[in-house]
Amino acid sequence: MAKRLLSSRERDQFSLKFGQASFDLLSDFLVNFNQKNKENLNSLSKCCGSFKQKRLLECIFLICQELKLDPSVGYHATELLQRFMVKHLTDLLVTPATAGAAASEPRSLEDAIFDQLREKFPLILFSCVQLANKMSLTRHMIDTSTAVCFLHLLGLSVSKKTVLESELMVFKGLEFRLDYPNPLTSVETLLEVLGHNEPSVPAKRLYHLCRHVLQFIALEKAAIYDGLLKVTTQRSSPSKEQREKFVAVTEDCMLLGVGVIAVATFILYFRKWEQVVGELSHITGISMQSIRDFAHMTLAHIVGF
Known part of the structure; x- marks a missing residue:
């Protein structure tokens, strides 16, 4: 028999709030977090921090504020954005098709890639917020219809399909891993x-x-x-x-x-x-x-x- 999903009220009852976790649980969590932090420090890229600039953080924090999301979502989204963009840009730079297209025009490869990403980037950023919010397991989830309306208010003309495709692209780009330390x-x-x-x-x-x-x-x-x-x-x-x-x-x-x-x-x-x-x-x-x-x-x- 399939298991019933917990309602938002039931999830709140089972979720631990600040000061409620047992010391044993905290100890295990601290050890695990420390290990992830060390792994992260041992695998830093040369582009580390490029997508954690002040203006990007302000944008992410404001989105979370407008959508009434927990502040933790903003920090998590920042980590996802940093990792996805570094990998995505690296993939674009080494893709032969992209390099060939750029070589046929009197522009550099970097210019061609920038043009590709310029219009997509706001949606990519929002997708990182969405994924981070889903990982937070809070009751305040933003459905696709709400996401489309919010993006329209920001001046982005997107469909539900486009929003879902962007989220899936980021998810795949992160190799389905979202549990990064923040x-x-x-x-x-x-x-x-x-x-x-x-x-x-x-x-x-x-x-x-x-x-x-x-x-x-x-x-x-x-x-x-x-x-x-x-x-x-x-x-x-x-x-x-x-x-x-x-x-x-x-x-x-x-x-x-x-x-x-x-x-x-x-x-x-x-x-x-x-x-x-x-x-x-x-x-x-x-x-x-x-x-x-x-x-x-x-x-x-x-x-x-």
Whole structure:
């Protein structure tokens, strides 16, 4: 007999909210997340971060806000967009048919590919949001009719078939894998573990501020990490080699997670800051100095902003 799908109300009853997960579950999840984060850092492409620029993030966050989607969807969609576009562009660059078409015209291959993607990109971005939302398993799903109406409001004339085909293209391009680590998941997991290890730390109150801090860091990523690179290398103009090595730091979700929590703690509960930084270092193995440097650099940009 086929199993009945859970209703949205039933899914809400079975889904764990912040602060409800058992420590054993959190421990397993943290180990698994750490492993995925390491795998991601070991397989970074040269185009890493190219599709995480401020304007793209603002667009994704605004779409999620307009459609009343959970903020986690935006961060997940960003990861999907980055991976899909790098692979898609790579495939286009090595496809003989594309190269032949470009060679017959007085333009470069890059120009030809840009023209192909210029009109498709907004729909690709939206498809990443849709896939991320489906992975979130929340009750607020955007059906195809709603998606078409929303895209029409944005000035995109698309059909239901086009929307579904785009989503399938992205899904296939990602090789049917959507479970990539994202920074909000890192923050939530680390904050829950911190709350278990140090009950005196008001993790639930920190949680709301952490979301705002994370969004600020995501939008101001280029400036914050550039400042952190200069502090780390102790050079006002880091070399190309130093910048290339530093790319892994910019994509480390664990470092970002502890940095966000450290910043939020500094703002709300400064008297517990050293205690929290020490516990975060113990949980992740990231040095206290690295956490302090990240927090101080972020705070400097928040104050200066």
